Each structure stands twice: as C-alpha cells, then as structure tokens.
Amino acid sequence: MSIGRQQLLDCARAVSGPLLSGVIFAAGLVGPATVAPAAATAATAPTTADAASPELDAVMKLLAARQRGHVTYTETQELSVLSQPLHSSGELLYVAPDHLEKRALLPRAETLIIDGDTLLAQRGHRTLKVPLREHPQLAPLAASLRATLAGDRAALQSHFRLQFSGNTAAWTLLLEPTDPELMRQVRRIRIEGAGDALRSFELVQANGDRSLLMLGREIPP
C-alpha cells in the first residue's frame, strides 16, 4: 500500500535541483589527489589541447591509473556577499571510478558524497540524498569532472576548451566551458598537479565568486 507519497518526494527533488548545481561544483572539483613531492616547475608555453599534446596525454594516463586518493584539504572561498574570505578544512577521498567524498571537519563536521549517480549530504544524522541524473543540465558538468579524475581527455573536451602547460612533473590544466549551460555557471577551472597527484583546484564562477582548494598530505589507509 502506498499513499501518493511520490508527489511529495518529487517536489522535494524538484526544488533541490538548481541548488545542487553548486554542490556538485564543490564535491566534484575536489579531485583524486595526493600531493607528490614538489617537482621542479619548468614553465613552458601554454599549449591548447586541440593541438596534439603528448604531455597532456601522459598526465591523463597517469590520472587514469590512480585508483584511490585520500588527502587533507584547506579551502578558501571569496564570495561577493561577504567582506572576508571563508575558510574550511577537512579530508577528501576518491575511489575510482566514481566515489567522491568531501568531509569537512571545520568549521563544522559535515560530509558530502557523490557515489555513482547519487549525491548525499550528511550533517548529524540528517541525510539528504538526491539522484544526480535527474538534472540533465548538470550531467555534462558531473561527467566532465569525473572525466578529469578518470583521465578521460575525450570526455573533457566535449565540454571544455583545454589549455595545458608544464610537463608531467608539474602541470597546470585550465578548463574553460564551451557548453552554454556550463558557461552560465562557470567562468574557468584551474587545476595544478604533479604527476598523478593534484595540488590545487581553483574554480571561478560566472558571478566572480572564487574558491581555492589546496590539497595537503596524503592520509595513509
């Protein structure tokens, strides 16, 4: 027996949809990272990925080979509505191919999980669970972020213009959306890494809000 509960649930889902676009940014961008020993940064001229780039391919291959990452992070957000930046810190966990967790410890314990097609937000024993795939406008974004983590260059290029600079030891990847839906939300994403490890994620949103995520030391399993 079931009592028209579907409608109620569906409306909750409907309302939470647009709000989630932000969540997916936060969770999706954290990346599968451990920090490699700082490598010598040999600045090279930026290469657009449209040109053949063996270095980018090499980095993608390294990323694809990673199965797991568990690191600490600190995040700084500069929001237009606030007069001071917001700071937070915690742990990030990535398990290939599609499990991603952002566990904040400060300023307050709170966890966000993207597992397959589901998004979970937990605080205390309250959990909000939403299926990702119900939001077609987000699908390209989620897919492309996953593509970065999985080192899937072709998938990335279907949504972003890629600019790669550096070499496998120290690299910078700049993503600029080509998808109009994405463009309304994201101005650019800048990822720095060393080998198969990511060191920082910077997201600049269309309205100028900026968040910088610095990835720290690896937490042994």
Added chain:
Amino acid sequence: MTRQATGISLLWLAAVCLCAALALRAHYSADLSAFLPRAPSHSQRLLVQQLRDGPTARLIMASISGGSPDTRAQLSRQLAAQLARDPAFASISNGDSALEAADRAFLFRHRYQLSPQMLPQHFSAAGLRAALQGALQDLAGPAGVLMKPLFEQDPTGELLAILSEFGSQPETARQQGVWASADGTRALLAIQTRASGSDTDAQEAAGRTIRGTFDRLAASLAPGPHARPVLQLGGAPVFAVRSRALVKEQVLRLSMISSLLIAGLLLIAYRSFTALLLGLLPVACGALAGVAAVACGFGVVHGVTLGFGVTLIGEAVDYSIYLFLQKPAAFRTRVWPTIRLGVLTSLCGFAALLPSAFPGLAQLGLYSVAGLTAAALVTRYVLPLWLPQRLRLRDLTGLGERLARIIAALRPARLALLPLAVAAAAVLWAHRGTLWSRDLASLSPVPAAAQALDARTQADLGIPDVRYIIVITAPGQQQALALAQTLSSGLQGLVDAGALRGFQTPSRLLPDANTQRARQAGIPPPPLLRQQLDEALAGLPIRRGVLQPFLSDAEQSRALLPLRRTDLEGTSFAAAVDALLFESGGAWTALLPLSDSVAAGQDRGTLAAVHALIAARLAATRGAAAGGDVATARGAADIALLDFKGESDRMYAGYLGEAEKLALAGFAAIVLLLVLTLRSARRVFATVAPLALSVLVVAALLVTCGRQLGILHIVGMLLIVAVGSNYALFFDRGATSGDGHAPLTLASLAVANLATVTAFAVLACSRVSVLSDLGMTVAPGALLALWFCALLAPVKPDDG
C-alpha cells in the same frame, strides 16, 4: 391434467415470473467489495476505506514501452498535456521538469508560512544572529553552495529547512526529462483520477480515455525504425476494472462450458432431448431462485457469487438424474425420501455459510440454499407432471451392473483405506506449519503475474510500500490539518532522535491557517526587522546592503493571506496534498504515512512512542472538547495508527478462523441431521466416515501439490461433505432396504457424480483464484466421496 396439477403449474409459473422480475431488477457488482468484510472493526473500516477510496485506489500507473527514448518522452508529455485538460483526472505526473519551476517558485514565495523554523524568537536580533552565524558555517562547509545562490534572499535558510523535512527520497529514473523505468525501457506516468476507486464504471471510463488518447497520439507519430510504442496501465483502479471484466467473462464462460458439458453428458446418458430439457429445468429454476434470493437478501449480487453458482448446476442436476434413471414410477415413494434427506444435508452445509462476514461466502450460502430448495421442489412437484407417458430413456442397467461388479471386486481393498487415511493425516501433520495461507492477496482475482508487474512499476516510480499510517479524522479541514501539524512536531522529534526515518504529512505543504498566521506574525514590522538585522550583523563578515532582498521579501510575506488548498493549483503539490488530505462522507481525513524503517517490526520502541504521541494528542483534544471548546466539541476528531499489513493479515486471519468455524458448524449440523433421521450410530458412522476420509485425502493432495489452504478450500471441504452425503445416503438406503445396491441406483449415482465433478472441474480451471480454489477442492473430493461411499457402504447381512 388434474386441478391440482394445474394449480401447481400456475404456482410454479408465478414463482418463476417473480424470481425473473427480481433477478432483472437486481443490481450486479463485480468489484472487490465481495472480498471485504461486511461488519468491520474500526481499524478495518479505516483499512477498507483506504483500499476503496484512498489515494492509491485512484492511482493509475501508466508505462509506455517501445519506440525510441525520445518518442516515449514525447508521448509522455503529450499524454500528460491532453489528460490534464480532462476534468476526470485530478493530476498527471510524469516527472516533467516543466513543473519544477512552478513548485520552486511556490515554496520560495511562501517559505515564511511553510518553514518549521518560523518560531516566535526566530527573527529577534539574537535569533537572526544565530541563524546568520549558522548560515556562514553552512557557506563554508561542503554543502554551503546549496545556500549560496539564495543567501541574499533567504539568509536564514528557510527553504532548506522546508526541504530537509522531506528527508531522503527513493529515486525515480528519468530519461529525456521524464520519468522512466530503472532499466530505461519504459516511460512512466502516475495518473490520479477524480472519481473514487470504488466507482468502477468511472475508473473503466478513465482507463478508456487514457488508452484512446494514447492511441491517437501514437497513430500520429511518423513511422520510425523502432517498435510501435505500447501503453500499459496498472494500479488499483485498473485492477478493479480488470477483475470485474475477468469475473464477468469467467462467469459467463464457465457457466456456458459446464452447461454444455453436462448437457452432453446427460444426452449420452438419456439419449433423449426431452429428458435433457426437462432435466435442466430444475437447474434453471434453481439459478433464478438463487439470484432472486440474493438480490432480496443483499440488495446487490456479486459477480463472483454467480461464479460460485456454477457449482449449483452440478448439484441441482443430480435430482432429476435420480428421478429419470431410478424408475420414475417409484420416485415418490422410494427415491424421494432419500433425495429429501440429501437436499437437507446439503442445505445444512450451505446454510452454515450464511452468517459469514465475507459477503462472497454469505451470498454463496444464500444462493445455494435458495437454488437447491427450488431445484428440489421443481424436481419433486413440477417435473413429474410434465413427464411424457412414453419417455424413452437409455437403459443404464448394464452400466449399473458393471459398476456393481467393479465395486464388489474392489471391496477387499477397503482395508487399504485405513493406511491411506493415516498417510493423509501424516502429510497434513508434516505441513502443519505452512498449512494455511495467511495472505489477503490470495483472495484477489488479479493474476499473480499482473500483480508482480505492478509491483515493479511501483518500485520504478519510487512509490514505497507503506505499512504504518496515522489516520486523522476530523469534522473540518482546518482541524484535521491542525492535528496533523501538532502530531508532526512530535514525529519530527522522533526523526531528529533517529528513531524514525521519516514521515509525510499534508501540513508541510498546507499548514493550518493558525499555524501560518503565527509564523507570519513572527516577522517584525520593517523598521524593527531592519534594526534587529543591523544588530545581528554587527561583527559578522557580511557586506552591508547585501541582505536588502531578504528585508523586502520578509515585508511582503507579512501581508500574504494564509495558503488554502486552491493556492497549490498549478504545482505538483496539489496532487500531493490531495493524496494525504481529503473529504469523504462529510468528514476530513489527513494521512501521515510513516516511512518503512519501523515496518521491520524491530523497532517496537518507536511504535510505542508514536502510540504515546497519538494518545496524548487525543487526550488533549478530548479535554478541549470537554472544556467546551467549540471547534473541537462540534464533532469527534479521531487519530489512529493503522498498520496496513497487520490489519489486513488480521482481517484475513479473521476470515480464515470464521470459515473454519462455519465449516465445522455445517459439518456438525449435517451429522446431527443424520443422527436424527437415521437413528443408528452405525448407519451415521457408515455415512460420515467416507466423507471425512475424502476431505482428509483431498486436503493432503492439495498440500502435496504445494497449495496453501485458504478460505475457499475450507468451504470446498464443507461442500464435499454436503454433496457426498447424497451418495452415502443412497448407499445407506441400498443397504437397509434389503435390495442391495440396485444397478440403476449405482448408474444414476455415477452419472450424477460425473455431472458434479464436471461442474467443479470447470470451476477449477477458472483464472479467478477464489473460484479455482473451490473447484480444485470439490472436484476430486466428490469423486473420492462416491468411491469411498461405495467401498465402505454396509452390505446386506447375507452378503457380508
């Protein structure tokens, strides 16, 4: 014809006309009400009301398969759009994201009326400061981005507070923006009709409209490489319509088949059309009398009763068989007394069903009592008048003699019946744990495959099976909502404490007007709010002026009128609230389904807590009523926790227990009747023993074939005794009257038995489970009863 004969014929004609008139004017129904109790307890009444008129009873689930995903999504949208224009449908949901904007706008606009956080001190300087500090922490945390886009308008997070009450959700897959099955092969729609679920005609019309609309839309599609799209409908209303059609079709078909088979059988036995027609006359009269009696006694005749009535054909035809085949000349003096006793024993059996709370059984009882009486009377008083002087029938003496020889040859084997009885009893004992079926669904005429498909669609749509529902009944809508609101705060406490996973309530989307006004009153007038906000902002890193949109939204919200049900129109919440809040019979019902975490039954503590909440609320309501509070004193408000599964299990167990009692009473009545007429313990034993043995063996057979015994099996066993007693009595007469088992008696018993077995075997093939249960019990039972009677019958003293 003598004067007396003319009188009888006229009387008969008058009775036939009367019965025909009654039968023609009777109201026939084929819905599921035959399977619901007549005089239910309070919670059963709630259950039945939900099953008949609740939102699920009005929910049609449609799935579109075939075609490409794009085609299916297009059809889903077009179907939803067209049906939305039809007033027969209350709502059509297909997950289309177009509604989302309206829903979102609605919640956002009315957030200060809907948010549970809107307590009196929420917008004081201290309250605002606490809320803003929380918001800053939220912004910094991983889910902060949930808040960011709305921060300027809703810095205190009212929208999230509303949303978080909905809790986590089972998911419905989407394809091309509309609901789809998990495997992505079907597009899904949930359609709520306006007509109640018990209005089967309206539900049938609704189904036709949906199919017709779909066919038109599908026909206008350009032909593509994919298979043609197909529409399938499911859900309780569709089942109700389908089972009505099924019962109708089955009753017609089964009556036809068994009439034809029995007519064929009689034609072979009699080799006379005249005898055949005359022989069927008592059956026709009996059926007519049965329908008329049920129409008078119940006001409405269930289709399934007519289905049971097929069995009457098998029984009533026996009497004329005895008349024709056993020397018509001696009928009145020799054969009739035995038939009379047989009729009486059968009547005892059927009459035992009359007090049943299960309308289907009570009607079967009345139908059979009236039908058998009429058939016997017609056979005894009308048929002899019309028998042609020179009725030439096939002489079945040869058959009778052959049967006598077979029986004589088999008689030594009767000793084997004792081990057979022991073996049957052992089988039943071995299965004693799983002997009885405990499931109400076993009474449903809908095939199990269709039920399974429906369960899958329901799961795909993310509609959970709800076991516990709090049912609030109140004289007015506002009262029901106010009760729902107070209970909700208690239930939310259980959710926050982690005892309860979640619950639904209409008061989330439509709080009672007082609650809404109180929340609005929590917003101070603009100058005061601005002052308190400035105070709250002191020292916080929030830029000046950023929260201006919040101030103007808050000011506007103060002036909003309390939301009414009609304000939800145009959002998907309208259907959601209608599902949980409705008026029926002048009273308002609010439903609060509890999430299934307590359903596992492990959490007795949670259930006890819910019961305590309800008891406290009821006490408060009654106290207010006693204190002369006009609003509550006007009518009794009531709150009950309904355990769907438990209640329907109890209802079924009640039926089962009742059927057992009735069957035993019927059996006892038959034995008593035999004791009174036969006046010999030995003769009674000889009559009853073979019948009891048949019942035992049939029960063991059914269990061995993997059946669980249900109500209709029990009734079937009673019928074995009622029908079999006729055979036993003829053997008893044969043994006591000194002429042994006359060949013609044996032949007539064989033919009569064959007719009965045929009728019940046809019933056993029915696709309606209640009919087939009965058939598969009585068909083998009647056959065994005849043979056991033959083998166990006492023989003449000089024989033994």
